[in-house]
Amino acid sequence: MMNQQTKEMHFLYNSETVTQEFSEHKFYYFLQKDLFSPIEGTIKKFKKHEFLITEKEMVDEIYFIQSGCVMAMKNYSRVIDFYTEEDIVGFDCLLLTDLAAHSFKAISDEVLIMKYKKSEIIEKVLNAQEGYLYHYVHMQNQIKRLLEKEELLRQPSEKRIGFALLQIIKGCGARKRYSELVTFPKHINKGILAKYTNLNPNTVTNVLQKLQEESIIQVIQRTMHVNVLKLQSKLS
Known part of the structure; x- marks a missing residue:
């Protein structure tokens, strides 16, 4: 009993x-x-x-x-x-x-x-x-x-920004553009991302540029889109 x-x-x-x-x-x-x-x-x-x-x-x-x-x-x-x-x-x-x-x-x-x-x-x-x-x-x-x-704040710069992108996408209900790319919220700009990751704005710009060169990020009509699978693969 x-x-x-x-x-x-x-x-x-x-x-x-x-x-x-x-x-x-x-x-x-x-x-x-x-x-x-x-x-x-x-x-x-x-x-x-x-x-x-x-x-x-x-x-x-x-x-x-x-x-x-x-x-x-x-x-x-x-x-x-x-x-x-x-x-x-x-x-x-x-x-x-x-x-x-x-x-x-x-x-x-x-x-x-x-x-x-x-x-x-x-x-x-x-x-x-x-x-x-x-x-x-x-x-x-x-x-x-x-x-x-x-x-997140314990990570080196590149990983910190990568994980921050994933956290924000997960938390802010970013909509899917199509199967692989997810739209990043427009209202979270580079300046806010720098303050969130506790990094210099120039560091954030350089890392985002690198992710763009690796086709993890695409900027279409001033809107950033993130290939979540590629980003997760890079971070792992």
């Missing part, structure tokens, strides 16, 4: 099941569809270069990105990460007095978000059975992203 309960608990709470059942995508629908205490969000648009949150300000709203791309920055100069559709901004700490560790800036032409009052989300998370697991999964995802970024 005890063994059966242990197996059931393991099934309910093993990390893979928790990650799937309490994902950020499901959290959004949990807030909207819950019959007992739904909370109301508000749609808001941000134009390019507008800040959703500024560093060291009080975070009293939580943003669910519907479309567009947001850049997380430290000291308004270092680029930490990129957030896009289905990502959550402002959910890192459950304290109402928490100050933002980063600035979050819209870098696509428009960013559409659904915003909620942080106090209402905290109340709902704490009052819902297993609600805290949504925050747990979110934080695990944030830690994973942070570790991937740290690993």
Whole structure:
């Protein structure tokens, strides 16, 4: 009997099941569809270069990105990460007095978000059975992203830029042009890429030029396209 309960608990709470059942995508629908205490969000648009949150300000709203791309920055100069559709901004700490560790800036032409009052989300998370697991999964995802970024910054220049291209393509939902080439997001230019990789802009330009000579990158009508298979093969 005890063994059966242990197996059931393991099934309910093993990390893979928790990650799937309490994902950020499901959290959004949990807030909207819950019959007992739904909370109301508000749609808001941000134009390019507008800040959703500024560093060291009080975070009293939580943003669910519907479309567009947001850049997380430290000291308004270092680029930490990129957030896009289905990502959550402002959910890192459950304290109402928490100050933002980063600035979050819209870098696509428009960013559409659904915003909620942080106090209402905290109340709902704490009052819902297993609600805290949504925050747990979110934080695990944030830690994973942070570790991937740290690993990236340990690489030599060429590999660092190559891995950065792959990370951005994976995270920013770049669309496929055709089978081999993937369109790189236009709003992430060489300057932003330099700040993200912590490299000199000239180094980034030289490496991208080399990748173009190797037919890993193609520039068509001012838009960069990446042959992901060739790039992965080069990096391995």
